[in-house]
Amino acid sequence: MRQQNNGRRRQNRGSNRRNFGNGNFNNHLNKNTVIESSGPNGRQRGSVSQLNEKYISLASDASSSDDHILAESFFQFADHYYRLHKEIETNAEKKEIKQKSESKTDENTSDNIEVNADEKVEKKISRKKRGFEMREAELRASEDKDNINNASEIKDDDISVNNASA
Numbered sequence: 001m002r003q004q005n006n007g008r009r010r011q012n013r014g015s016n017r018r019n020f021g022n023g024n025f026n027n028h029l030n031k032n033t034v035i036e037s038s039g040p041n042g043r044q045r046g047s048v049s050q051l052n053e054k055y056i057s058l059a060s061d062a063s064s065s066d067d068h069i070l071a072e073s074f075f076q077f078a079d080h081y082y083r084l085h086k087e088i089e090t091n092a093e094k095k096e097i098k099q100k101s102e103s104k105t106d107e108n109t110s111d112n113i114e115v116n117a118d119e120k121v122e123k124k125i126s127r128k129k130r131g132f133e134m135r136e137a138e139l140r141a142s143e144d145k146d147n148i149n150n151a152s153e154i155k156d157d158d159i160s161v162n163n164a165s166a
Contacts, residue, residue, distance in 0.1 A: 032047055034047060048085045049081075055078035
């Protein structure tokens with residue numbers, strides 16, 4: 001039985017938006033792909049690197065006008081597009097390396113050698129997890145610097161105590 005739509009057509013919401021496969025942009029994005037970003041003050045349009053630059057300039061404008069909350073929002077958008085840009089670059093480098101290695105193996109090996117498909121596929125850590133790992137590494141580095149500074153202060157105090165007692 002056919003559904004009735006009461007003489008109305010279906011609304012086609014978001015028809016001019018591109019579908020990049022459930023939010024996984026990286027399989028279809030390159031550095032020149034134009035994206036629409038709906039940021040805090042309206043839509044921005046451009047490539048990933050252009051959007052990053054736009055949001056950084058908007059953030060600096062907002063911070064200069066003493067709107068720190070809006071500036072932080074713009075910095076978050078800029079950070080997002082910076083990470084996307086870096087991920088696109090790494091994917092392009094991996095693709096180049098893969099193509100070079102495949103061309104070398106085609107030249108050097110015979111057709112009898114089979115490569116298991118599971119060995120080719122590298123397990124990729126999610127962007128969220130990589131962000132957490134990067135943040136943890138930054139925190140560890142800053143803690144190490146603090147520990148070194150504290151140790152040097154303690155040594156300076158010991159030296160001054162020894163000189164005072166002598």
